Amino acid sequence: MSELNTPPTAAVNLKKAERVALIQQTLDELYPTTPIPLDHFDAYSLLIAVLLSAQCTDARVNQITPALWQLADNPHDMAKVPIEEIKAVIRPCGLSPQKSKAISVLSQRLVDEFDGQVPADMAALETLPGVGHKTASVVMSQAFGVPAFPVDTHIHRLAQRWGLTNGKNVVQTEKDLKRLFPKESWNKLHLQIIYYGREHCSARGCNGLVCGICRACYPARKHPKQVQKP
Known part of the structure; x- marks a missing residue:
C-alpha cells in the first residue's frame, strides 16, 4: 500500500501480522534504495x-x-x-x-x-x-553488511506508534523488531524507518493519527499515541 493511498474504509485496526506486512510493503515502495545518511569512505x-x-x-x-x-x-x-x-x-x-x-x-x-x-x-x-x-x-x-537492527530515536518512536513494541527501552525495541521482520531485511529496513520517521512520522508532525502508515494500521485509533522516550 503506498503512502498516498487512503486507509481501509472500515474502522478496524490491523492485526500485528497485517501491520508488519503493510509497513514492509509501504516502505519498500517509498524507499526502494536506502543511501547511508552519513558521508564516509571506509x-x-x-x-x-x-x-x-x-x-x-x-x-x-x-x-x-x-x-x-x-x-x-x-x-x-x-x-x-x-x-x-x-x-x-x-x-x-x-x-x-x-x-x-x-x-x-x-x-x-x-x-x-x-x-x-x-x-x-x-x-x-x-x-x-x-x-x-x-x-x-x-x-x-x-560498513560490513552484517545483519543488524540499530535502533535510534526515530525507530523507537515509530515502532511504538505502529504497535510493534511496548517501548520500554531500545534494547527491547530491537529484539521485537528482529523477531517480527526477516533477517535479510534488517539492514535496509532500519534505514527505511529512519527516512520515514524524518519525512512523514516525525516527533511533532505525527502523533499516531496523521501519517499514512499510522492511519492505515490504526484507522480506529481516536487519540494520540503516547510513546516512551529511549
Whole structure:
C-alpha cells in the first residue's frame, strides 16, 4: 500500500501480522534504495561519523567531517593529533570534550589492538571508547553488511506508534523488531524507518493519527499515541 493511498474504509485496526506486512510493503515502495545518511569512505570514517552523530544531526556531521579528515583520515594519523585540535574541529557537533577524547583513544586502540583496522565484530567494537551497541550495530550493518537492527530515536518512536513494541527501552525495541521482520531485511529496513520517521512520522508532525502508515494500521485509533522516550 503506498503512502498516498487512503486507509481501509472500515474502522478496524490491523492485526500485528497485517501491520508488519503493510509497513514492509509501504516502505519498500517509498524507499526502494536506502543511501547511508552519513558521508564516509571506509569503515573507520563511518565509525567516527556515527560517533559524532550522537545528539547531533547527520547533516551537521556531514558538514564537519571534511575538516576532520584534513587533520587525519585514518587511525594511525588520528592517534597523533592532539585532542584539543580534534575538539576544535568537532565542536559544532556538541559534546566535543567527550567525543574528541573518544576519537583519539579509540584510534590508538585500533592501532594497538587491531592493526589499524576497524574490527568486523560486534563485541570488539563495543569495547572501543564512545562506541555503544547502536554505533556498533550501524558499523556492522553499513560498513560490513552484517545483519543488524540499530535502533535510534526515530525507530523507537515509530515502532511504538505502529504497535510493534511496548517501548520500554531500545534494547527491547530491537529484539521485537528482529523477531517480527526477516533477517535479510534488517539492514535496509532500519534505514527505511529512519527516512520515514524524518519525512512523514516525525516527533511533532505525527502523533499516531496523521501519517499514512499510522492511519492505515490504526484507522480506529481516536487519540494520540503516547510513546516512551529511549
